[in-house]
Amino acid sequence: MQLRRKWVPPNEPQPLLFFILNSPAIILLIGLVLYPVIYSFWISLHEYNLRQISRVHFIGLDNYFSIMSGDQFWDAALNTLIFCAGSISLTVILGTLLALLINEKFPGRGILRAVMLLPWAIPPVVNGLLWQWLLEGQYGLINAILVGLNLINEPYAWLSMPSTAMPVLIIAQVWNHVPFVAVVMLAALQTIPDELYDSSKIDGAGIFQRFRFVTMPWLSHALLLVLVTQTMVAIRTFDIIYVLTGGGPGTATTVIAWLTYVTTFNMNDFGRGNAYAYIIALVTFILSLIYIRMLWLRGEVSR
Amino acid sequence: MVKRGGEPMRFSFLFINRLRTLVLMLLGFLFFLFLFGPVYWMFATSLMTESEMLSIPPHFLPNEPTIRNYLTILKIGDPNYLKIAFNRAPSVFDIGPALINSLLVSITVSLLNLSIATPAAYAFARLNVRSGLIMLMTYLAVRMIPPIMIVVPLFLVMKDLGLIDTKLSLIIVYCFFTVPFSIWVLQSYFKAMPAELEDAALIDGCSRFQTVRYILLPLAKPGLTCVAILSFMSSWSEFLFAVVFTKSTDSKTLTVIAAGFADSASIQFDYVMTAGVLTALPPFLLALFFQKYIVGGLASGAVKG
Numbered sequence: 001m002q003l004r005r006k007w008v009p010p011n012e013p014q015p016l017l018f019f020i021l022n023s024p025a026i027i028l029l030i031g032l033v034l035y036p037v038i039y040s041f042w043i044s045l046h047e048y049n050l051r052q053i054s055r056v057h058f059i060g061l062d063n064y065f066s067i068m069s070g071d072q073f074w075d076a077a078l079n080t081l082i083f084c085a086g087s088i089s090l091t092v093i094l095g096t097l098l099a100l101l102i103n104e105k106f107p108g109r110g111i112l113r114a115v116m117l118l119p120w121a122i123p124p125v126v127n128g129l130l131w132q133w134l135l136e137g138q139y140g141l142i143n144a145i146l147v148g149l150n151l152i153n154e155p156y157a158w159l160s161m162p163s164t165a166m167p168v169l170i171i172a173q174v175w176n177h178v179p180f181v182a183v184v185m186l187a188a189l190q191t192i193p194d195e196l197y198d199s200s201k202i203d204g205a206g207i208f209q210r211f212r213f214v215t216m217p218w219l220s221h222a223l224l225l226v227l228v229t230q231t232m233v234a235i236r237t238f239d240i241i242y243v244l245t246g247g248g249p250g251t252a253t254t255v256i257a258w259l260t261y262v263t264t265f266n267m268n269d270f271g272r273g274n275a276y277a278y279i280i281a282l283v284t285f286i287l288s289l290i291y292i293r294m295l296w297l298r299g300e301v302s303r
Numbered sequence: 304m305v306k307r308g309g310e311p312m313r314f315s316f317l318f319i320n321r322l323r324t325l326v327l328m329l330l331g332f333l334f335f336l337f338l339f340g341p342v343y344w345m346f347a348t349s350l351m352t353e354s355e356m357l358s359i360p361p362h363f364l365p366n367e368p369t370i371r372n373y374l375t376i377l378k379i380g381d382p383n384y385l386k387i388a389f390n391r392a393p394s395v396f397d398i399g400p401a402l403i404n405s406l407l408v409s410i411t412v413s414l415l416n417l418s419i420a421t422p423a424a425y426a427f428a429r430l431n432v433r434s435g436l437i438m439l440m441t442y443l444a445v446r447m448i449p450p451i452m453i454v455v456p457l458f459l460v461m462k463d464l465g466l467i468d469t470k471l472s473l474i475i476v477y478c479f480f481t482v483p484f485s486i487w488v489l490q491s492y493f494k495a496m497p498a499e500l501e502d503a504a505l506i507d508g509c510s511r512f513q514t515v516r517y518i519l520l521p522l523a524k525p526g527l528t529c530v531a532i533l534s535f536m537s538s539w540s541e542f543l544f545a546v547v548f549t550k551s552t553d554s555k556t557l558t559v560i561a562a563g564f565a566d567s568a569s570i571q572f573d574y575v576m577t578a579g580v581l582t583a584l585p586p587f588l589l590a591l592f593f594q595k596y597i598v599g600g601l602a603s604g605a606v607k608g
Binding site: 285 | 332455476536582583597
């Protein structure tokens with residue numbers, strides 16, 4: 001009888017096999033991430049405009065300095081802050097509410113559960129077109145409803161007024177992303193053992209106390225995760241702006257991500273565009289560090 | 304059976320329960336209006352003719368619902384009408400080819416995800432390598448890189464490789480978005496599965512490949528389905544790389560064609576909403592039928608960390 005050539009116990013670490021199995025992913029990431037990330041930083045250190053390709057030359061950090069000293073960037077930064085704060089808070093609050101609601105038993109819950117998936121299935125670009133149609137200044141549904149309810153006297157051009165363009169953009173973004181938050185929060189809610197509620201009931205906790213001391217702590221991890229993903233989504237959002245407002249009217253909805261796109265592909269200024277992109281990445285990175293630290297402090301990422 | 308005892312306590316309990324159901328239903332109805340209303344209007348508009356679409360006040364129910372917009376997009380119908388439609392919105396006939404492009408790209412990406420992420424996730428979940436955690440964190444950190452940061456270098460690379468305006472360029476790039484997340488979800492899914500069965504099989508003389516092929520993968524079907532669907536959905540709705548990399552109908556995806564309508568001055572929302580319904584349909588059906596798998600996968604990948 002011949003024994004197997006070499007048998008490795010199941011729990012033995014196997015670094016070689018580990019790296020072989022990971023190699024396709026590693027190659028992919030080096031080619032598609034590491035190289036471009038470095039290259040894009042290199043470009044951001046140049047005066048690099050496709051319109052004047054002969055004048056490409058190294059200028060150090062000048063792109064960053066000129067961006068920081070102009071009003072354009074700070075206006076866009078303020079818009080980004082408003083857009084992110086508005087859309088993230090509304091998305092997370094509404095999504096959590098929706099998850100709490102669907103977690104309860106009531107007639108019609110099944111319908112809501114299926115309908116909830118609809119906005120999720122709609123790509124941001126289509127979402128932008130849909131809200132453009134809903135908010136259309138003459139034939140739009142929302143104007144018709146508001147006029148019908150006597151809330152406004154005549155149709156209003158929501159998207160071409162600086163004061164309403166941003167709120168409307170935030171609502172469209174929230175509508176698109178509420179389902180994702182709800183799905184994640186619902187999944188977290190369903191892992192709460194019933195025994196916790198039962199024992200707190202016996203101990204005399206009312207509905208609000210149960211929510212405060214059982215549900216909320218259990219949800220905190222999922223909540224942080226949702227905050228992280230929504231922050232990353234909001235800060236890089238540009239597709240819905242592309243179709244809905246185009247950054248306008250004026251610069252009312254010009255966020256940094258949109259400014260990056262316009263600088264890079266409309267003005268062909270690759271150097272400046274990449275500098276903007278790096279600023280976005282830096283902000284994302286700092287925010288992520290803050291979130292990770294919050295997770296650490298709660299002892300959730302101990303593994 | 305409800306006992307009618309006559310004690311006031313019992314009555315107030317029932318009353319509060321009724322009230323609670325009523326409040327929940329009311330809240331549910333408000334959410335229903337908010338979530339479903341816009342989608343309903345998209346669908347209703349896609350069934351309207353141009354003149355009905357432009358009626359004031361709008362018809363909440365189409366008077367004469369017609370599927371002519373869908374047929375027009377597929378180039379079916381009276382040639383004269385098709386000519387009029389083309390003059391009104393020249394890109395209306397690009398929607399059909401774009402649908403096929405989007406399907407090809409997204410399905411390929413989702414298959415590639417399975418074949419790249421599964422071995423990597425298995426390595427994280429079962430091979431006990433110490434540096435594994437650092438690498439896992441690296442994969443996670445990759446997701447923080449904003450796509451707009453790497454779009455220019457990748458554009459230049461694709462241009463050098465002659466891959467601009469090909470579906471292949473999109474397929475390659477979409478793997479960047481989706482593979483790290485897929486690995487993350489799959490490895491936590493694998494970790495949540497008991498390893499004893501595989502250990503027993505290894506001790507009985509199965510090769511590692513056999514344990515994966517005959518034990519792990521059949522049991523991990525929900526996780527694999529989740530990963531395939533999520534990567535399909537994110538490729539399907541991606542816009543930035545699609546709009547930068549594609550130039551012609553050979554490779555333009557649905558999102559690019561749809562966004563093109565936003566640039567035109569005239570109102571073509573009947574066609575736009577029809578294209579919107581077609582765009583939303585595949586992800587919605589996937590999400591609806593595989594909801595359990597997606598929630599399960601997200602729960603293991605996201606909630607449990």
